Amino acid sequence: MTATGLTTIGFIGSGNIGSQLARLAVAHGYRVVMSNSRGPETLSDLVAELGPQASAGTAAEAAAAGDLVVVTVPLKNYQQVPVEPLAGKIVIDTNNYYWERDGRIPALEEGKTTVSEMLQEHLPTSRVVKAFNNIMAADITTDGKPADDADRRALPIAGDQVEAKAVVATLLDEFGFEAFDTGSLADSWRFERDQPAYVVRMTAADLPGKLAAATRP
Ligand SMILES: NC(=O)c1ccc[n+]([C@@H]2O[C@H](COP(=O)([O-])OP(=O)(O)OC[C@H]3O[C@@H](n4cnc5c(N)ncnc54)[C@H](OP(=O)(O)O)[C@@H]3O)[C@@H](O)[C@H]2O)c1
Numbered sequence: 001m002t003a004t005g006l007t008t009i010g011f012i013g014s015g016n017i018g019s020q021l022a023r024l025a026v027a028h029g030y031r032v033v034m035s036n037s038r039g040p041e042t043l044s045d046l047v048a049e050l051g052p053q054a055s056a057g058t059a060a061e062a063a064a065a066g067d068l069v070v071v072t073v074p075l076k077n078y079q080q081v082p083v084e085p086l087a088g089k090i091v092i093d094t095n096n097y098y099w100e101r102d103g104r105i106p107a108l109e110e111g112k113t114t115v116s117e118m119l120q121e122h123l124p125t126s127r128v129v130k131a132f133n134n135i136m137a138a139d140i141t142t143d144g145k146p147a148d149d150a151d152r153r154a155l156p157i158a159g160d161q162v163e164a165k166a167v168v169a170t171l172l173d174e175f176g177f178e179a180f181d182t183g184s185l186a187d188s189w190r191f192e193r194d195q196p197a198y199v200v201r202m203t204a205a206d207l208p209g210k211l212a213a214a215t216r217p
Pocket of ligand 1: 012013014015016017018035036037038039059072073074075077080081094095096097098132133134135136137138
């Protein structure tokens with residue numbers, strides 16, 4: 001039995017972050033359904049590495065299979081994420097805005113929205129929780145520590161539904177990280193790219209100061 005009580009995690013995106021989170025998920029007893037943009041046949045090596053708890057499908061199949069689904073694609077492609085099979089589901093958004101990769105998005109640069117509010121607008125009935133955007137992919141499988149370790153790494157999360165955030169916090173805890181609830185998706189700019197809290201190793205005690213030091217255009 002997993003700590004969240006969930007069985008299957010779907011992945012839309014199986015790159016640096018998706019593959020690393022899938023490794024942790026399998027290690028903690030979840031089934032995973034992986035997807036990418038090129039098709040399930042291109043994921044055979046990853047699925048073989050992950051073992052019998054893993055399979056690959058289309059993005060729609062991964063979305064439908066997941067009790068919880070991770071969206072971890074380049075932000076420029078977020079509107080390609082299937083909407084209907086994610087209805088009502090908790091969706092973890094790991095995405096960050098890199099204008100060099102994603103093209104200029106004026107609403108983000110002008111501070112009118114956040115990356116995760118954009119995904120939430122695209123998935124109106126899903127329950128989007130921003131998480132795992134604030135850790136380098138390589139650290140996901142190495143930085144986890146038990147809950148009683150005083151130096152445990154904390155990762156900020158944000159979302160508009162308390163219950164969805166509680167499930168994601170349980171998942172983070174199971175994976176070896178302290179979830180630090182920063183508030184709503186609208187507030188999640190405080191740990192987006194270039195902010196003091198972005199992709200630095202912090203404990204829960206470090207986070208409030210880093211979040212408070214964030215500035216917006
Ligand atoms: N890398 C990091 O350390 C890190 C840390 C925190 C957050 N992030 C953020 O997390 C997101 C993912 O980063 P990453 O480094 O994992 O990227 P990545 O290695 O480039 O992987 C992206 C994955 O998304 C898939 N994809 C692209 N468009 C898709 C679509 N329309 N439908 C389904 N899958 C699609 C790609 O599939 P194909 O290969 O088939 O195109 C690939 O599997 C980005 O927003 C990034 O900024 C990254």
